[in-house]
Amino acid sequence: MTGIPTDSVSPRASSTAAPDGGAVLSRASRLDDETVDAFLRRIGAARPARPTVDALFDLQERHVMSVPFENVDFHLRRPIHIGAQAIEKIVTRRRGGTCYELNGAASELLRALGYDVVVLAARIAEDGEFGPVLGHMLLRVLAEDHPEPWLVDVGYGRGPRRPLRFGSREPQRDPHGEFQLVGAPHGDLDLMRDGIHQYRLETRPRTVADFTHMWWWYRHSDDSPHLTHLYCTMPTADGRVTLSGNVLTVRAAGRQTRQVIDDEAELLRAYRTWFGIELDELPPPPAPRTPHLPIRWGCAAGAG
Numbered sequence: 415m416t417g418i419p420t421d422s423v424s425p426r427a428s429s430t431a432a433p434d435g436g437a438v439l440s441r442a443s444r445l446d447d448e449t450v451d452a453f454l455r456r457i458g459a460a461r462p463a464r465p466t467v468d469a470l471f472d473l474q475e476r477h478v479m480s481v482p483f484e485n486v487d488f489h490l491r492r493p494i495h496i497g498a499q500a501i502e503k504i505v506t507r508r509r510g511g512t513c514y515e516l517n518g519a520a521s522e523l524l525r526a527l528g529y530d531v532v533v534l535a536a537r538i539a540e541d542g543e544f545g546p547v548l549g550h551m552l553l554r555v556l557a558e559d560h561p562e563p564w565l566v567d568v569g570y571g572r573g574p575r576r577p578l579r580f581g582s583r584e585p586q587r588d589p590h591g592e593f594q595l596v597g598a599p600h601g602d603l604d605l606m607r608d609g610i611h612q613y614r615l616e617t618r619p620r621t622v623a624d625f626t627h628m629w630w631w632y633r634h635s636d637d638s639p640h641l642t643h644l645y646c647t648m649p650t651a652d653g654r655v656t657l658s659g660n661v662l663t664v665r666a667a668g669r670q671t672r673q674v675i676d677d678e679a680e681l682l683r684a685y686r687t688w689f690g691i692e693l694d695e696l697p698p699p700p701a702p703r704t705p706h707l708p709i710r711w712g713c714a715a716g717a718g
Contacts, residue, residue, distance in 0.1 A: 445526040449501060453523050456505045457481060465528035467557045470564060471576050473527075477520060477568045478575050482510030482689045484646035488633065489697030496629055497622035498522040508690055510648070512640060513569030514629055517551045518622045520568050530556035532563075533622060536615035539604070548628040550613055551620075554580055565595070565605075565615075571647050572612055590649065644700045646689055655688045659699060662688070 445453070454461055457476040462469035481504060487494050494503070500515035501522065510516065521531045536550040553566040555577065564577035574588040578595065585594045596604045598614055605612045632638045647656040653665035662673045662684055675681045678696055685691040 445498065445501070445522055449505070450523065450526045452505050453501060453519075456508065462527060464559070465524075465557050466559045467564070467577075469527075470524075470529065470555060470557050470566070473524070474566055474568060474577050475575050477516075478573075479649060479651075481516060481568070482646050482648040482691070483512070483516070483569065483571045484510040484689070484691070485512055485640045485644065486646060486685075486691070486693065486697050488638075488640045489644050489700060490695065494633065496625065508692070510646065510689070510691070511569070512632075513551045513567075514622075514625055514632075516569035517553055517567065518625075520566070521553055521622070524553070524555055524566070528558065533620045533624075534615055534617070535620045535624070536605075536613040538613045539611040542611075544614060546628060547616075548620075548625050550615075551622075551625055552615060554617075570612070572607055574607075575649065642700050644697055646685065646691065648689055657684060657688065 451461065457473070457480050459473055459476045462473075487503075487509075494500075494511075494515065496514040497518035500511055500519040503509045504511060504515070504519055511519075518533075521533055524531045532554040534552050534554055535548045536552055537544040537547055538549050539545075551569065554563050555566045556563045563580040565574075565580045566577050567573040573590070574586075574593050575590045576588055578586050578588070578593055580595070583595055583597065585592050591608045594606045596606060598604045601617050602614050603617065604614050632640050635641070644659050645656065647654060647658075650666065652667050655665070656663045660675045660681055662675055664671050664673075675684055681696060682693055685693055
């Protein structure tokens with residue numbers, strides 16, 4: 415296969431125009447088999463025979479452990495798409511993305527594999543305050559062999575490695591910590607990790623198209639955390655590796671090392687070695703952050 419076109423969906427898919435010129439697929443869309451197989455190869459997963467809970471756990475874990483959470487193209491000022499339109503970047507170019515890209519694309523993959531998927535919105539919590547209503551995208555997924563829905567989030571740096579029971583209010587152990595969903599006002603839910611508030615999610619269904627105006631803000635506002643912070647991060651078997659600007663931080667087995675990389679060739683090599691990302695140019699340093707706007711204004715809060 416020479417590459418996945420950005421409109422690589424079956425004729426049954428319907429779409430609406432997005433602000434960046436790409437199409438935003440509806441909840442009923444389905445990817446073609448070639449695209450599904452390529453996506454599965456990208457995350458090192460076999461095609462499940464049925465959309466089961468066990469398969470869902472395998473798919474999320476493989477996605478989280480192989481696709482970085484990164485915003486490099488924001489700083490290169492290149493076109494970026496969400497939903498199914500992000501698949502070409504993730505699969506063909508073997509890149510990562512932000513929550514709208516990663517969870518939006520994953521929603522299409524899971525639907526194509528037979529899962530019942532609902533897109534949800536959340537507000538990132540940081541220092542006791544919330545970001546905007548549509549600041550984060552995540553998924554509620556139902557498998558065919560279990561009546562209980564699952565919270566799936568492959569686009570949040572401080573999120574779980576595996577799906578969480580959506581209906582449980584008890585603590586849930588995960589390789590990335592202890593997570594808990596707690597009831598919040600107006601039927602919302604708060605996601606906690608090791609007792610720290612991560613985000614407040616709505617339980618009402620959304621579509622990828624609902625996020626397009628916030629996506630425009632993230633891409634163009636001087637106050638966007640995706641423009642004031644440059645990051646690329648991915649969990650490892652025993653820790654996490656993060657490239658923040660030119661600072662490489664590696665956490666492994668409870669220890670942390672930090673390296674400032676000033677050489678451009680070495681920085682390009684770090685993207686390639688740690689994240690499998692091949693860049694033809696380095697992104698410029700981000701503009702200084704507006705002092706009164708903390709990083710909580712988006713899923714970039716989960717980049718550490």
